[in-house]
Amino acid sequence: MVYFLGVDAGGSHCRSRLTDQNGRILGSAEIGAANARIGIANLWPLLMQVTELACQEAGLNKNDWSSVHAAFGIAGLSRPGLQRALEDMPSPFAAIRYTGDDEIANIGAHRGHDGAILILGTGSIAHIRIDGKSETLGGYGFPISDEASGAWLGLESIRHSLRAYDGRIQKTIFTERVIHHFSDDILGLVAWMDAATATDYALFAPWVIEAGIEGDPVAYSIIQKAVAYIENFIEVIFQKGVARCCLMGGLAAPFMPWLSNHISCKLSPSQGDALDGALILSGLKF
Amino acid sequence: MVYFLGVDAGGSHCRSRLTDQNGRILGSAEIGAANARIGIANLWPLLMQVTELACQEAGLNKNDWSSVHAAFGIAGLSRPGLQRALEDMPSPFAAIRYTGDDEIANIGAHRGHDGAILILGTGSIAHIRIDGKSETLGGYGFPISDEASGAWLGLESIRHSLRAYDGRIQKTIFTERVIHHFSDDILGLVAWMDAATATDYALFAPWVIEAGIEGDPVAYSIIQKAVAYIENFIEVIFQKGVARCCLMGGLAAPFMPWLSNHISCKLSPSQGDALDGALILSGLKF
Numbered sequence: 001m002v003y004f005l006g007v008d009a010g011g012s013h014c015r016s017r018l019t020d021q022n023g024r025i026l027g028s029a030e031i032g033a034a035n036a037r038i039g040i041a042n043l044w045p046l047l048m049q050v051t052e053l054a055c056q057e058a059g060l061n062k063n064d065w066s067s068v069h070a071a072f073g074i075a076g077l078s079r080p081g082l083q084r085a086l087e088d089m090p091s092p093f094a095a096i097r098y099t100g101d102d103e104i105a106n107i108g109a110h111r112g113h114d115g116a117i118l119i120l121g122t123g124s125i126a127h128i129r130i131d132g133k134s135e136t137l138g139g140y141g142f143p144i145s146d147e148a149s150g151a152w153l154g155l156e157s158i159r160h161s162l163r164a165y166d167g168r169i170q171k172t173i174f175t176e177r178v179i180h181h182f183s184d185d186i187l188g189l190v191a192w193m194d195a196a197t198a199t200d201y202a203l204f205a206p207w208v209i210e211a212g213i214e215g216d217p218v219a220y221s222i223i224q225k226a227v228a229y230i231e232n233f234i235e236v237i238f239q240k241g242v243a244r245c246c247l248m249g250g251l252a253a254p255f256m257p258w259l260s261n262h263i264s265c266k267l268s269p270s271q272g273d274a275l276d277g278a279l280i281l282s283g284l285k286f
Numbered sequence: 287m288v289y290f291l292g293v294d295a296g297g298s299h300c301r302s303r304l305t306d307q308n309g310r311i312l313g314s315a316e317i318g319a320a321n322a323r324i325g326i327a328n329l330w331p332l333l334m335q336v337t338e339l340a341c342q343e344a345g346l347n348k349n350d351w352s353s354v355h356a357a358f359g360i361a362g363l364s365r366p367g368l369q370r371a372l373e374d375m376p377s378p379f380a381a382i383r384y385t386g387d388d389e390i391a392n393i394g395a396h397r398g399h400d401g402a403i404l405i406l407g408t409g410s411i412a413h414i415r416i417d418g419k420s421e422t423l424g425g426y427g428f429p430i431s432d433e434a435s436g437a438w439l440g441l442e443s444i445r446h447s448l449r450a451y452d453g454r455i456q457k458t459i460f461t462e463r464v465i466h467h468f469s470d471d472i473l474g475l476v477a478w479m480d481a482a483t484a485t486d487y488a489l490f491a492p493w494v495i496e497a498g499i500e501g502d503p504v505a506y507s508i509i510q511k512a513v514a515y516i517e518n519f520i521e522v523i524f525q526k527g528v529a530r531c532c533l534m535g536g537l538a539a540p541f542m543p544w545l546s547n548h549i550s551c552k553l554s555p556s557q558g559d560a561l562d563g564a565l566i567l568s569g570l571k572f
Contacts, residue, residue: 168518168519194427
């Protein structure tokens with residue numbers, strides 16, 4: 001028997017999927033965050049754990065691992081030295097490949113064919129793949145990058161709400177909602193900011209979308225600014241010469257209705273998820 | 287003899303000035319940062335140190351301190367409990383008052399009369415004083431606030447430079463200069479961001495101004511956005527009912543030529559510095 005394993009190791013969760021050579025799913029698993037930021041000494045055991053959980057479900061023991069062709073997509077793999085360090089680890093598999101989590105998402109979305117994806121989640125990043133060569137746009141991190149991401153929407157929400165609190169712009173139901181969330185305590189908001197991560201800011205993203213739908217002028221202006229970034233992203237992606245582009249991530253669906261027709265009609269639906277992409281990379285023929 | 291002491295305790299330096307009852311300067315001193323963020327246990331000895339240095343220069347020993355009327359302007363004094371904690375400290379002075387560093391700057395700028403100031407430095411904050419009552423606009427911290435500040439200019443510089451690096455906007459001499467500063471190493475730039483403070487971002491502020499003067503379109507667009515914030519700040523300040531407003535801080539002079547005439551003609555020159563303000567608050571008649 002030959003087996004195929006795909007792993008998607010990201011900032012919020014790490015998932016695995018094991019199939020036979022016909023693509024039949026034998027086992028799958030999910031654990032918490034396992035990305036490059038935690039360092040290889042912490043990352044490697046987690047990658048093995050999520051692998052073992054999927055193998056257990058499939059009834060495979062460790063002797064069978066030598067029949068497994070594996071591919072791992074890892075968030076933040078571009079950190080200096082990490083790819084090399086992973087390749088230096090003793091592999092229990094028949095074959096093993098590593099790449100970024102954005103690349104497996106792209107491969108999955110287009111079933112291995114050339115194409116591009118724009119991921120709109122806590123962060124935002126575009127990934128373009130032409131003749132097996134990869135390129136990214138954005139995704140450099142918050143707050144220097146990742147326009148139109150959840151974290152960016154959250155930061156803009158707080159900025160606008162403080163301006164409204166000052167009387168520098170008009171107060172709206174949305175800006176009041178944000179300030180009330182901090183119990184109208186601006187010093188508390190400042191203390192919150194001192195420790196806030198991109199994930200904390202991204203909690204406000206659904207609020208912006210919801211208020212925008214209700215017609216709140218401040219939320220609407222933030223969404224319009226995000227839409228301008230997204231449409232520019234998509235234009236630049238097509239200028240790179242790809243034929244297909246998918247919008248992905250938790251904010252893809254909420255933003256779709258806001259895009260102009262001449263942009264949204266260029267977008268393609270995704271043909272698979274990131275684990276499909278990792279399985280293709282591991283050698284599975286779909 | 288009666289003496290007057292003013293202290294300006296800020297995020298980057300802490301200064302003191304001692305005068306006689308005629309306003310003649312007898313001593314002055316400057317030490318490093320001494321603001322509310324470091325906590326009262328660290329702050330109090332620094333306030334006493336900068337006082338002692340000015341008194342030594344004036345030839346005063348500690349027995350003379352009981353003839354000193356003192357006022358301290360402290361950055362971040364609004365942190366919960368700090369004012370009370372300072373007032374509970376045993377005072378060696380004839381009289382002692384505490385307020386924010388923005389308030390003493392305002393009092394100094396208008397020689398104790400009602401007025402407003404907009405401080406454009408590493409951060410930005412407006413302070414308005416009418417009938418002895420204070421109000422502030424902005425100044426909630428970076429990155430949620432402090433538009434048009436040095437830190438804000440720096441963040442915008444990096445954001446635009448990364449967009450240009452991606453090909454999402456046109457590269458210019460300015461965006462290339464910013465990327466070259468990080469040795470064209472985007473991963474290095476991301477690592478820098480992980481640890482960067484408002485002060486680190488503010489290092490790019492003079493670059494934006496300089497490139498804007500040279501006509502660089504990206505730097506120019508950042509300056510125009512900052513100018514819109516500054517002009518809105520000033521409009522809102524005058525709507526509060528003050529007759530005079532001064533632009534202050536390290537970025538005041540660089541921004542003056544960019545403001546429209548109908549705004550800049552409303553601005554007044556400053557009549558004194560923050561230490562003058564603290565001395566007025568301590569009871570000195572100018």
